[in-house]
Amino acid sequence: MRLSRYLAHGGVSSRRAAEELIRAGRVTVGGETVTDPARDVGEHSGVAFDGAPVRPAPRTVVYVLNKPRGVVSTAKDTHGRRTVVELVRTPARIYPVGRLDADSTGLILLTDDGELANRLTHPRFEVPKTYLATVARPPVREHELRKLREGVQLDDGRTTPARVRRISPTQLEITIHEGRKRQIRRMLDAVGHPVKELQRIAFGPLRLTDLAEGASRRLTPAEVEQLRRYAPDRGGAGGRAPRARR
Structure with a gap:
């Protein structure tokens, strides 16, 4: 991981402050002063701050x-x-x-x-999230699917384009990259098909399986x-x- 992040996870300082400490020459890796915050390091790299060893960052759970x-x-x-x-x-x-x-x-x-x-x-990172929605007032027609795909006008602005697949007359698979409050429910309300059941089935590379x-x-x-x-x-x-x- 980046040296600045390693220091932050090791409790030395915040990541931004760690970048300044590194540039000031107060950090060594394997006994050598390093001034590049993006230097790649690991638990066996021998990172030290002002001469004191920095413990490895805890493994993310x-x-x-x-x-x-x-x-x-x-x-x-x-x-x-x-x-x-x-x-x-x-x-x-x-x-x-x-x-x-x-x-x-x-x-x-x-x-x-x-x-x-x-x-x-x-x-900023647009991590995709996929949902399985069971809706009222079927079927969802083509022009309504097109609205969902192109963006729906909500009270807090227009949604970005979504991936939408009709699985059955009452079920849609919808993938979005935003995170607005109750977004899927509001999008489907806007096209006349209130949500009866909503299940998230994927987040980024992970699926519910x-x-x-x-x-x-x-x-x-x-x-x-x-x-x-x-x-x-x-x-x-x-x-x-x-x-x-x-």
């Missing part, structure tokens, strides 16, 4: 959960409702990546890596790296991404 209906996508709930965090057994301090509203089901990620979570939800409702599993290191490639570290995503409900 990411879980995928098949969220049931009625469970809220927060770490805690003031109304006593069950949360997605409660469904994942882990000693790590995790929280959801974005949100699904309580009535929606399907794939949601949880992680202890705030930086990765922010990049996965930030509009055969994970049972309410079950979770920890992603492998290879799967975590796949996620990182969808939202690569480019020195910051320009601020904290909004948490949106779909």
Whole structure:
């Protein structure tokens, strides 16, 4: 990983401050001063700050959960409702990546890596999210599909183009790259087909596959790296991404 990120994860400073520390010549790698924040390092590189070794950054923990209906996508709930965090057994301090509203089901990620979570939800990276929507007032006609694909005018602006596939008269598969509040539901309302059921079936490279409702599993290191490639570290995503409900 980048040297500046390694220092930030090792608790030396924030990533931006770490870049300045590196440029000031206060960081060594393998006993040699390094002034490039983008230098690639790992746990065996011998990174030190002002002569003191920097411990390796902790390994990122990411879980995928098949969220049931009625469970809220927060770490805690003031109304006593069950949360997605409660469904994942882990000693790590995790929280959801974005949100699904309580009535929606399907794939949601949880992680202890705030930086990765922010990049996965930030509009800049356009990480695709795919949903299976069961709608009222079938069938969805071609001109309505075209509106969804080209962009729908909502009260907070026009949506960006979506990928839409009609699976049956009552079911659509929709892929979006945005993260507006309850976006899929509002898009389908706008074309005259309110949502009866909504399930997220994919997030970036990950698909729900055969994970049972309410079950979770920890992603492998290879799967975590796949996620990182969808939202690569480019020195910051320009601020904290909004948490949106779909």
